[in-house]
Amino acid sequence: MPPPGTPPQFLHARKLSDYEVELSWQPPLEANSDILYYIVRVWNETTDLQQNVTKTSVVINVDSESRYNASVSSWTRLGDGGVLIYISFTTTDAEPFDPPQNVTVVNTDASSVTLMWYPPTEPNGIIVHYTIYYSFNNTVTEKTVPVSDLYSHTSPDSRLSYTLTGLIGGNNYTFWMASSTVQGDGGVHSEPLILLLPEDAAPLSASRRTSRAPCLSRTAKPSRGLLPWAQTLTHIRPLTSTHSSCRSLCFFSVLCLPTPFFFLLFLEDLTP
Template sequence: MKPVFRLEQQQHQQHHTAVLSGLHPATTYHIRMLAINGIEPSAYTDPIAAKTQEEAPVGPPQSVHVETLGPDQLLISWKPPQVELWNGDLLGYVIYWNVHGASSVGGNHTSSHTIRGVSVNQFRLTDLRKFTRYDITIAAFNGVGVGPQSAVVTATTQEGVPEAPPQSVACSPLSSQSIKVSWLPPPSNRHGGLLQGYKVIYRPVLKDNIIHVATSEVKRTSSIETYLHGLLKFTNYSIRLLAYTSVGDGVVSDPTYCSTEQDVPGPPAGIKALALTGDSILVSWLPPEQPNGIIVQYTVYIETSETGPVEKHEPTSFPVRVAPGTETVFEVRSLVELQRYEFWVTASTIVGEGEGTRPVTQTPNSRAPARIASFSQILRQAVKSSVLLPCVSVGLPIPTITWRRIMDIIRGEAGSIYEISQQGTLSIHRLDKSKEGNYTCMAKNLWGEDQVTYQVLVLMAPDAPSLELQHTTSRTIHLRWRATDDGGAPIQGYILSYKRDHGNWQEVQLDSDRLSHTLQSLHCGATYHAYLTAHNKVGNSRPSSIVTAVTKGGDGDSNENLVVIILQHPVYLNLTWHSIQNSQ
């Protein structure tokens, strides 16, 4: 056996020790000895085996490579350190990473993950920031400690969509049909890529008297302010914003509300002029379909209607101030019997007076035929509520009033579902679908008769929407739904409720024009439950059937941090032997 190390000591003790230094860690050595005197050396002892203790590896992993898998994932691969640098049996690897420039890898901002098993040679980092540059190193470890880190490898995640909405959204009206909107970009660390621009999503907020569905409009801009034009007058708008990259749209902001300014109103929706007596006429009208503001006054205009070339005079006007409970009727007195008069009505807001109705003519008559000043209308009322059907009648002698539903005469009684006041108003209480239909008021006297018809529609809460699962990923669940019966009133929005198994319910508010939604930032390999409700002006629908979905993958959320105490000591062997006594 050729000696690797040779140690010579001259000792005269019965018990001897020696230290072999400069050895390799975790290495088995075969040791034999001989004794030497003045004559000749003895034979070697039988060899003994001894192994030095382990030390932390002194070489880093090799061929470290990082590949981009997506907007939030990187794939890291490597090879083990050179075997002679292991200093023991490798147990695994520690991966360190941080955002480039945040600090040196291994500093306070560094994340780490421990991989156990020397045969593993790749790992996927997930939940990273989109479109972000990362510094990555790897170190091997054994039972004693962690070795040196590899050289830093830098890689950038792919571009994604913005992870936060625009900030500080503000709006202000510029006119009755325009609004200015301004905002700030999302936080710089949440851009998810290179921002291409913004989308301004706006829609009018439904009013109780609006029955059509208001859809959202979208305006694109690369600026951080924009102007919305061509809006409805004196209308409250819901305004939301999102930023987008080349990959797609980001998170939508919560709605900000802004109302356009008032303007002059449109004309009243209808007008009647009815002979009341021999010197008076009753004028009635309907409010404007487009009030464009708060109506503060109506003005009734009267003009003598003559045939032939006569001198024209300025019409006489009678302002009718609007107050709570004000009826849209006005009695014009001190007229000349059988003289023909022309009437029209305007409405006014604080901005000014609007257009007038079409003119109508009438003559005072002491033999006034029965007429009804109320107007035929369609009335929409919520279930379980009450509705009033006015029937203001005029004529001499005073007309008799009869209410009918189809061919049946309605005889109202106090405290019943149907009540008829002394003024002829029909009240219908505790509305349900069976009360829908046409209700006709008839007025009759010696000189004539008249009638108006109301169509009563009973509004219900929507039916439950139909919710279904589209697909899942490791972090998202994509849902879509179909609206069913809206109950007669436009759906104003949806509430999506969801929870993880054994978790608490969470809610997401969604606009009425949304028919799909993606639940994001979920746990992978987890079970979730979701249901949807719709709501209109009447109330909420029943919940949809519960949809259960499982995100893909296993639970990869936990990143272990390796804590190792490195024991530093010299590598040596302590040898002990006994001298062979000379028998001579």
């Protein structure tokens, strides 16, 4: 006879409305055969509901403001695969038992950060908003994000995301989160995330800026027999539109100095 399988995992309840609760769970880690269906049982002092389902979630109708118990078992062709220890839940809104799950940073630049997370596993009611806290320079700021803004393009069980803007690059920030029902956040927060934002692009330094080369002009005709670099340049004028005659491009090497120097000179055309 094959050994019995392990029970389903991670059963939790999520209130959808005053009269509806969603139960969800994960399949067993080990099953003695293919799972044919699950048996979900929900009961309280006055009612007892049992339902067969083939998926790993089910929506049940409940009375408002009541406490319930729930259990799930998996069934194969060989029989019962094991019963999950039941959980208790209430349809009355309360504070969440746990914070947003798996909060991570997925994108960042010098002035913004995008956070991603999953809803709490035990919200104890309907989550109405999330709060993102972030601290910088001994100042804590909080951003309230309504659930209606997050679920517009996704399902309630999907991974959620939000982008914070207006941050200052080159500084350390600490981020953490909480989720709230109408009763509050229960004082439970996610683990803090510490992040160094990248700096803004550095401005171009003066040494790398492009500038116009000066136009060097002569004040006298060159003396016969003197090399060009031996002539005395007595005046330097900036290159303007009035000096369009600076067309000749010459390279000269000053060999008489300890280290050769090269000068790029724009010279007026010389006339005899």
